[in-house]
Amino acid sequence: MIAVWLVATRHGPFSATTVSDLYLYGAYHDLLVGHGAVPYRDFVFEYPPGALIPLRLAGGDDQNMSLLMLGCAIATQLGAWRLGGPRAGWLMVVLPVLAGALVRTHFDLFATALAVVGLWLVVAPPSPRRGVVELGFAVLALGAMTKLWPGALAVVAVAWLAGRGERPVALRGAAVFVLVALAIGIPFAAAGGFPSAMVRFHLDRPVQIESTAATVIEVVGGSYVTGDPIRPDRFKSNGLDGGAADAIGVLSTLALVGAALAIVALVARRPGRDAPLLAALAITLAFVCFSKVLSPQYLCWLLPLAAVAAGRGALLGPALVAAAALTTQLWFPTRYFDVVNQHAWAVVAVGVRNGLLLLALAATVRALARSPRRAAAGPSSG
Numbered sequence: 001m002i003a004v005w006l007v008a009t010r011h012g013p014f015s016a017t018t019v020s021d022l023y024l025y026g027a028y029h030d031l032l033v034g035h036g037a038v039p040y041r042d043f044v045f046e047y048p049p050g051a052l053i054p055l056r057l058a059g060g061d062d063q064n065m066s067l068l069m070l071g072c073a074i075a076t077q078l079g080a081w082r083l084g085g086p087r088a089g090w091l092m093v094v095l096p097v098l099a100g101a102l103v104r105t106h107f108d109l110f111a112t113a114l115a116v117v118g119l120w121l122v123v124a125p126p127s128p129r130r131g132v133v134e135l136g137f138a139v140l141a142l143g144a145m146t147k148l149w150p151g152a153l154a155v156v157a158v159a160w161l162a163g164r165g166e167r168p169v170a171l172r173g174a175a176v177f178v179l180v181a182l183a184i185g186i187p188f189a190a191a192g193g194f195p196s197a198m199v200r201f202h203l204d205r206p207v208q209i210e211s212t213a214a215t216v217i218e219v220v221g222g223s224y225v226t227g228d229p230i231r232p233d234r235f236k237s238n239g240l241d242g243g244a245a246d247a248i249g250v251l252s253t254l255a256l257v258g259a260a261l262a263i264v265a266l267v268a269r270r271p272g273r274d275a276p277l278l279a280a281l282a283i284t285l286a287f288v289c290f291s292k293v294l295s296p297q298y299l300c301w302l303l304p305l306a307a308v309a310a311g312r313g314a315l316l317g318p319a320l321v322a323a324a325a326l327t328t329q330l331w332f333p334t335r336y337f338d339v340v341n342q343h344a345w346a347v348v349a350v351g352v353r354n355g356l357l358l359l360a361l362a363a364t365v366r367a368l369a370r371s372p373r374r375a376a377a378g379p380s381s382g
Contacts, residue, residue: 001070001073001074001077001092001093001095001096002070002074004093004094004096004097005070005073005096005103005104008096008097008100009066009096009100009101009103009104010101012096012097012100013329014097014099014100014101014329015100015101016100016101016333016334017062017101017105017333018333018334018336019332019333019336020101020102020105020106020333021105021106021297022060022061022062022065022105023060024060024236025055025058025059025060025065025107026059026060026061027060028045028055028059029055029056029059029060030059031043032052032055032056033056033059038188038191038192038193039052039188039193039194040188040191040192040193040194040195040197040198041191041192041193041194044197044201044234045197045198046198046201046202046236047146047147047198048144048145048146048147048148048184048185048195048198049145049184049185049187049188049194050111050142050143050144050145050146050147050184051107051146051147053110053146054068054107054110054146055107058107062104062105065104065105065107066104066105068107068110069103069104069106069107069109069110070104072109072110072112072113073092073095073096073103073109073113075113075116075117076092076109076112076113076116076117076304077089077092077093077095077304078117079113079116079117079119079120079304080092080116080304080307080308080311082120082124083116083119083120083123083124083277083308083311084277084307084308084309084310084311084312085311085312086311087307087310087311088307088308088310088311088312089307089311091306091307091310091311091318092303092304092307094322095300095303095304095307098299098303098322098325098326099297099299099300099303099325100329101333102296102297102299102300102332102333103297103300106297106300108147108297108298108300108301109300110146111143111146111147111149111150111301112143112300112301112304114139114140114142114143114146114150115140115143115149115150115153115280115301115305116304116305116308117136117139118136118137118138118139118140118142118143118150118153118154119136119140119153119157119276119277119280120136121133121135121136121139122136122137122140122157122161122173122276123136123157123160123273123276123277124273133161133169133172133173134172134173134176136157136173137154137157137173137174137176137177137180138176138177138180140153140154140157140177141154141176141177141178141180141181141184142180142184144177144181145180145181145184145185147301149284149287149301151177151181152260152283152284152287153280153283153284154173154174154177155260155264155283156263156264156267156276156279156280156283157170157173157276158170158173158174159264159265159267159268159279160267160268160270160271160275160276160279161173162268163267163268163269163270163271163374164271164374165271201235202292204235205235205237205239205292205293206226206235206239206240206241206245206249206292207239207240207241207245207248207249207252207292208237208238208239208292208293208294208295209225209227209237209238209239209240209339209340209350210294210295210296210339210350210353210354211252211291211292211293211294211354212252212289212290212294212354212357212358213245213248213249213251213252213290213292214239214240214294214350215350215351215354216248216252217240217243217244217245217248218240218347218351220243220244220248221243222242222243222244223240223241223242223243223244223245224240224241224242225238225239225240225340225341225342226238226239226240226241227239227340229340237293237295238339238340249292252290252291252292253290253291253292255290256286256287256289256290256291259283259286259289259290259361259365260283260286260287262365263279263282263283263286263365263368264279264283266279266365266368266369267279267368269373269374270368270371270372270373270374271372271374272371272372274312274313274314274371275368275371277305277308277309277312278309278312278314278364278367278368278371279368280305280308281302281305281306281308281309281317281318281321281364282317282361282364282365282368284301284302284305285302285317285321285357285360285361285364286361288301288302288357289354289357289358289361294354296328296332296333299324299325299328302321302324302325302357303321303322303325306318306321306322306360309364309367314363314364314367316360316363316367317360317361317363317364317367318360320356320357320359320360320363321356321357321360323356324353324356324357324360327349327352327353327356328353330346330349331346331349331350
């Protein structure tokens, strides 16, 4: 992993950093460290409080962020190996190849490492088991308070544990998750601005230009591009607004809720250890496909979970995720402004990528639905 990381993210064909979030992280680091500002209260901060950890540690420093994310990638690889076996561990080596430099210019692997390690502690903990599952939920809570989406994995884990006859463990895990999330969030709520400022930011921002909803909006027409350098706004990204954009955004959110409920219902009736791993990839795909934002760095969420699913024998969904990652490299980062400027080839490429992710979601849900149901296996004694 280390050798591939150093080559692929610095010298490979996907090593460009013409568009990244390092400048934004540097601005936040300066506000936090240089000016002693309090996030949410003193400045708009769109991430949950856990994101302050990588920002304080590395900020916008290219080298520091790369080293921190490399450490997170190694932790993720170890977790993937324990969940999906050697195949999953070795597949993690291609993460920096498929995702390119964005793995080192965004802090998303910090949340991914927490998600994968937390999932391992819940699903396949070492012996003795008592207390380890609860620790896993605590780790997932920190992940959720960093990038929100690991909270979906906690919901999957609770449903799976309860469905296989371990309801007391599921309830304790859910309680730990809530308590840890509150412990992280309450100090910022007391200081002021959290979570209202963060929630308002995401409710107000337009549909991001690379999202699945944006692909539908492009087909319908009647919308315009927002964000620098087209129409400067406060949302630090490019989106689509006007026309049917708001309505399509709402429909996409409803699709996310429906897909998530279906995945949770499926995993609750499947006691095998493959089920929560497939459900973790499926619900993350749903989050990525149907949220109003689909940034390229979300590949850092998907690829490790895809490696785990592939390690468990579900190959089609992970293969489609890998294809989507390679397709993203067609425009990001070197041709990103072709998307912003609505060049036809770039808009089509984004649509193809989003179609691949939707197919990956369908394939993964199908694999989950075909896993053994509760009637085929008794509850675990663990």
